[in-house]
Amino acid sequence: xxxxxxxxxxxxxxxxxxxxxxxxxxxxxxxxxxxxxxxxxxxxxxxxxxxxxxxxxxxxxxxxxxxxxxxxxxxxxxxxxxxxxxxxxxxxxxxxxxxxxxxxxxxxxxxxxxxxxxxxxxxxxxxxxxxxxxxxxxxxxxxxxxxxxxxxxxxxxxxxxxxxxxxxxxxxxxxxxxxxxxxxxxxxxxxxxxxxxxxxxxxxxxxxxxxxxxxxxxxxxxxxxxxxxxxxxxxxxxxxxxxxxxxxxxxxxxxxxxxxxxxxx
Numbered sequence: 001x002x003x004x005x006x007x008x009x010x011x012x013x014x015x016x017x018x019x020x021x022x023x024x025x026x027x028x029x030x031x032x033x034x035x036x037x038x039x040x041x042x043x044x045x046x047x048x049x050x051x052x053x054x055x056x057x058x059x060x061x062x063x064x065x066x067x068x069x070x071x072x073x074x075x076x077x078x079x080x081x082x083x084x085x086x087x088x089x090x091x092x093x094x095x096x097x098x099x100x101x102x103x104x105x106x107x108x109x110x111x112x113x114x115x116x117x118x119x120x121x122x123x124x125x126x127x128x129x130x131x132x133x134x135x136x137x138x139x140x141x142x143x144x145x146x147x148x149x150x151x152x153x154x155x156x157x158x159x160x161x162x163x164x165x166x167x168x169x170x171x172x173x174x175x176x177x178x179x180x181x182x183x184x185x186x187x188x189x190x191x192x193x194x195x196x197x198x199x200x201x202x203x204x205x206x207x208x209x210x211x212x213x214x215x216x217x218x219x220x221x222x223x224x225x226x227x228x229x230x231x232x233x234x235x236x237x238x239x240x241x242x243x244x245x246x247x248x249x250x251x252x253x254x255x256x257x258x259x260x261x262x263x264x265x
Contacts, residue, residue, distance in 0.1 A: 009198035015044035040196035047167035049117040071100035103130035106139035142166035145179040161190035185216025
């Protein structure tokens, strides 16, 4: 399955203009034979935990625009937006099928407290999976990469690949590659990190979107600027890795729970 990571800089706090810009991505990715496009975290507005603008529900401009483009170009898409919720919104990523149908939605569980995201958003509390052309996908967002337990849960659900939209700053880019490779190798799955690029009022971003295979090897890597990064996902590679090196069988989940309970509070 051919996929596309759309490493593009959105137009700050202008989802309508960003969606117009994104249509060219749909056109190019379709011509390149991709079945799925993934955009960075809050790509239509830019990631800004202090912003109270462009907060929308599932019927808002961002999701509606992506659904229309997915159906028009017959290509699946993953996009991220600020989802309406009281008293604080959620940072949500949504998967949309080729026919414009919503396949799954995931709200960021691990909010970025060093950037005060927890003050402005409500954390998610559930996983999100969907299947597309024989590939079983999971969703995560940016800071989630630092928490291996989430990816472990996706592994137990039989996920072949996790897509991770992100706004990962240049200053911590070395951890970006480390975590993508680690989460992939630990769980014998593909992990595709889709990062933003450019300078915003919040931070500076230098792309480096990348995908690691179930052995932890980087199979696709973007540069620093706007770029469409293509890569292939083969569910058999994940399944064979798990069959030939069945690390799953050696886990001691019950013991881990016991040991955690014995830790001093």
